[in-house]
Amino acid sequence: MSSGHILVVDDEPDIRNLVKEILEDEGFEVSVAESGEAARHARRKRRPDLILLDIWMDDVDGITLLREWSEGGALPCPVVVMSGHGTVETAVEATRLGAYDFIEKPISLAKLLLVVKRALESEKLQQENQGLKRQALPVVEPAGKSEVMQALREQAQRIAQHNTWVLVSGEPGSGKEVVARYIHAHSPLRDKPFVEVAVGSMSPEHSAAELFGSEDENTITYGRLEQANGGTLLLGNICDMDMQTQSRLLSVFQTHSFLRMGGTEPVPVDIRVIATTSRDLEEEVKAGRFREDLYYHLNVVPLKVPALREHGEDVPELLNYYVDRFVMQENLPYREFSIAAQNRLRNYGWPGNIRELKNMVQRLLILGQGPVIEVEEVEGALQHRHEPDAGELNTDLPLDLPLREAREQFEKVYLEHQLQEVGGSVGKLAKRVGMERTHLYRKLRGLGIDFKKGGD
Secondary structure, eight states, X not given: OOSOEEEEEOSOHHHHHHHHHHHHHTTOEEEEESSHHHHHHHHHHSOOSEEEEESOOSSSOHHHHHHHHTTTSSOSSOEEEXXXXXXXXXXHHHHHTTOSEEEESSOOHHHHHHHHHHHHHHHHHHHHHHHHHHSOOOOSSOOOOSHHHHHHHHHHHHHHTSOOOEEEEOOTTSOHHHHHHHHHHTSTTTTSOEEEEEGGGOOHXXXXXXXHOEEOSSOXXXXXXXXXXXXXXXXETGGGOOHHHHHHHHHHXXXXXXXXXXXXXXXXXXXXXXXXXXXXXXXXXXXXXXXXHHHHHHTTEEEEOOOGGGGGGGHHHHHHHHHHHHHHHHOOOOOEEOHHHHHHHHTSOOTTHHHHHHHHHHHHHHHOOSSEEOHHHHHHHHHHHHOOOTXXXXXXXXXXXXXXXXXXXXXXXXXXXXXXXXXXXXXXXXXXXXXXXHHHHHHHHHTTOOOBSSOO
């Protein structure tokens, strides 16, 4: 695949074609526009990764285009301005409007290639930094030396080599997103975009615009599909997607194109899709909450991420990993878990999985004292998790998560506790929590909660 899509806007055919040939020789995919109006049309047709923009053109000058493209805030991609008779004022204005650099004509091809590569690298770093601000840095690979985790990594590596779609399932907090990133990092698309969509955080009213983008007469907003073009799109917790967006997404998968909101021309798209779910999608299909045809499109290669209680022998390694991470990234004091504390946590059930472990480590580093975390301190942390004082906010609740995902994690802990209180009887649980029994069965299965069928 190419190193990126570049739009060259220049009204001089010789320059336009020369730049196109040079960039194509370097492995870039290049589109050209001979005027300002043609540039507008080219941006609607396909999202560029970089624009080379001439200042002086007969119909619309480059500064006017820069003003248009920067109206919504930052420019949608790096823009390098070119001019044969530019002035300091022009260069300053272009920079003020967000242009990455200014190149004078006649163009030095060596300088042009250097600026193009630097602009693309700068954009990639900026996107990565924004991603790190939105969420914690994931584990480089699914951690653990247990047989089950070794098998998971081997399976993920095999899947990564084929451009097939993947459905990653597992309980909330088990590390599904880490596995998805691991697959992308080991795939031929590793140097291409990786765009994550947290489906649970999207409202039905805004999901279409976020995924598909929008356009009107003067403005184009590129959605996540277009941002992921040529790379990987991660749909996190696809089970939370509303039916209308499911239908639109299915059409994209079938036609490999879509319409932006308000748009009239189809936009081609070529992406690899990795979807995650914490609920059984087959059950969601039977319940009428998920489209069967979309399910079969997504479930080309299923991959199950085990709950942490299924590989408790990896807990010491995970504890050490998160201690090191919080010490390095957040400058927290270094503390180590005693052998007794590690052994206690190896035998703990971890209803919140790896996310719960990470939150507990962070809290112990912040609130604890002394170089060693003893078993008594761990017991206090576990007791605090399940038995907060009356009127006290349980700080183990996932307050940094999208609402739907946080609610799902709470429901799992809540229902597991209530089920234990009624001795495992779903009939008694239904009365206790005020839910219809059939719906409760689906909820328990979707959350991965073990229960005994029927019994009162």
